[in-house]
Amino acid sequence: MNIVNYLEDGAGAKARVVLMLLQSNIGDGFDISYNKEQHRCEAVINIARWENCREQGYVVSLRTKDYSKQLNIAWFEHRNSDDICAIEWEQCTINSPTIDTAKFGDIYKSKYDVSKSVKYNEYIEMADWIFNELENFWIKNTEDKHVDK
Numbered sequence: 001m002n003i004v005n006y007l008e009d010g011a012g013a014k015a016r017v018v019l020m021l022l023q024s025n026i027g028d029g030f031d032i033s034y035n036k037e038q039h040r041c042e043a044v045i046n047i048a049r050w051e052n053c054r055e056q057g058y059v060v061s062l063r064t065k066d067y068s069k070q071l072n073i074a075w076f077e078h079r080n081s082d083d084i085c086a087i088e089w090e091q092c093t094i095n096s097p098t099i100d101t102a103k104f105g106d107i108y109k110s111k112y113d114v115s116k117s118v119k120y121n122e123y124i125e126m127a128d129w130i131f132n133e134l135e136n137f138w139i140k141n142t143e144d145k146h147v148d149k
Contacts, residue, residue, distance in 0.1 A: 010049065012077040014084050014120060015057035019047070021127035022060070030135055033142070043138050048096030054079040059097055062134050064141045071137040072097050073130050079111060082120035088133060
């Protein structure tokens with residue numbers, strides 16, 4: 001196996017770097033969702049591949065504790081530039097959302113209508129933005145905002 005194809009899953013290298021940064025930041029969950037009595041983080045964050053022709057990346061989903069709301073953020077390398085783009089929308093799904101099942105609402109009406117876009121080398125900025133969006137969604141939709149560690 002050569003270095004170029006090692007760990008290849010179809011997503012672009014820039015999207016994979018953002019995924020690795022998110023994995024290192026989130027780990028087993030958000031610290032703010034830690035339940036002292038159950039000794040675990042309550043926020044469950046799911047990840048899946050995002051495929052839209054040349055836009056290959058990942059989609060992360062976070063549901064509220066009562067499963068009434070779900071935030072989804074897909075990120076990928078833009079098809080016509082080197083930018084890393086993200087689409088953010090709320091939609092509850094049983095399985096991971098795909099380009100065919102997503103109900104974007106007012107976002108992503110065209111390939112340039114994205115929620116966030118950064119230059120090709122701004123992986124950290126994109127990972128931080130996704131992390132903050134997930135964390136803010138959790139805080140906004142959780143009654144118990146205080147965590148005792």
